[in-house]
Amino acid sequence: xxxxxxxxxxxxxxxxxxxxxxxxxxxxxxxxxxxxxxxxxxxxxxxxxxxxxxxxxxxxxxxxxxxxxxxxxxxxxxxxxxxxxxxxxxxxxxxxxxxxxxxxxxxxxxxxxxxxxxxxxxxxxxxxxxxxxxxxxxxxxxxxxxxxxxxxxxxxxxxxxxxxxxxxxxxxxxxxxxxxxxxxxxxxxxxxxxxxxxxxxxxxxxxxxxxxxxxxxxxxxxxxxxxxxxxxxxxxxxxxxxxxxxxxxxxxxxxxxxxxxxxxxxxxxxxxxxxxxxxxxxxxxxxxxxxxxxxxxxxxxxxxxxxxxx
Numbered sequence: 001x002x003x004x005x006x007x008x009x010x011x012x013x014x015x016x017x018x019x020x021x022x023x024x025x026x027x028x029x030x031x032x033x034x035x036x037x038x039x040x041x042x043x044x045x046x047x048x049x050x051x052x053x054x055x056x057x058x059x060x061x062x063x064x065x066x067x068x069x070x071x072x073x074x075x076x077x078x079x080x081x082x083x084x085x086x087x088x089x090x091x092x093x094x095x096x097x098x099x100x101x102x103x104x105x106x107x108x109x110x111x112x113x114x115x116x117x118x119x120x121x122x123x124x125x126x127x128x129x130x131x132x133x134x135x136x137x138x139x140x141x142x143x144x145x146x147x148x149x150x151x152x153x154x155x156x157x158x159x160x161x162x163x164x165x166x167x168x169x170x171x172x173x174x175x176x177x178x179x180x181x182x183x184x185x186x187x188x189x190x191x192x193x194x195x196x197x198x199x200x201x202x203x204x205x206x207x208x209x210x211x212x213x214x215x216x217x218x219x220x221x222x223x224x225x226x227x228x229x230x231x232x233x234x235x236x237x238x239x240x241x242x243x244x245x246x247x248x249x250x251x252x253x254x255x256x257x258x259x260x261x262x263x264x265x266x267x268x269x270x271x272x273x274x275x276x277x278x279x280x281x282x283x284x285x286x287x288x289x290x291x292x293x294x295x296x297x298x299x300x301x302x303x304x305x306x307x308x309x310x
Contacts, residue, residue, distance in 0.1 A: 010149045010150045012150070013169060013170055014167045014170060016092050016093055019089045023085055023086060026082070030078060100134035102133075102134045103133060103136070104136050104137075105135045105157065106138060107139045107140070108141050108229065109229070110186035112179075113227050116206060118209075121209075122209065122227065124195055125193070126202060127195070128198065128202040133167060134165075136164055137163050138159070139157045140159070141183075141289050142183050144156070145180045146165065148175055150176070151169065151175070153165055174193050174196070178192075217298075217301055220306075221302035221306025224295075224299055228292065233288070236310055242287060246307050247310050250307055254279070256281060256282060257281070257282050269308070273304070276289075
């Protein structure tokens, strides 16, 4: 995972990250200079015009046209510089090149899913170095926000509509990708990676993804377990979590919050995925979103097969 930093910002790793940093440091330096100047002037005036005795009276201060003009013109010029500079960077960041490779991003509590034009899906974002990438993003439940600090890329992912972001990575590495819009109990765990590869390695990875489509239902279920974020709440080793562990789940007797019982057969497993709020296991809360009902039938079958193997 990328950890290197320049001062307190991560090293810039996209084509427009340097422009964002330059504007940020310009605003920071100007703000520090103005703050220091104002504070120094306040201290100087407080000392120079302090009251030395009960008889002291301040002397009249005459207006100074040059000073008055300067404190109007200088801030106006600085604001104009920041506006023009910021607007140009904003346009650059929000208009993707026409040759950008398009990747579909689906966010849901609490995972990311990336789908490529050839149908390959992954829970981590794989991209080639030196090639523009456009993300077409949507949310299956609540408001999320995709943020890659090293790329200076951040865009809200909104339910019911598409939002867009683009970047071009400048070096091969693995970078942190996170959600920066509070989206519920497991928000802080909604993490992924951007894996920047050479063009040849990226093409090879895509080919491996196509081969994985021929995997067995249980093997596909294992991939979906990661891609759909099931691992955030359901362990595979019996460890307690937000939701029941998958270890020994299939075939066991489930006791529900209302006192009823049921054997976890295939139909129960399917209903627990697609209608999670119908029967709440004793000791747990109704936190699982209903968005898993949107899975394709073969994906639900694959998850059921995967659970039965544990």
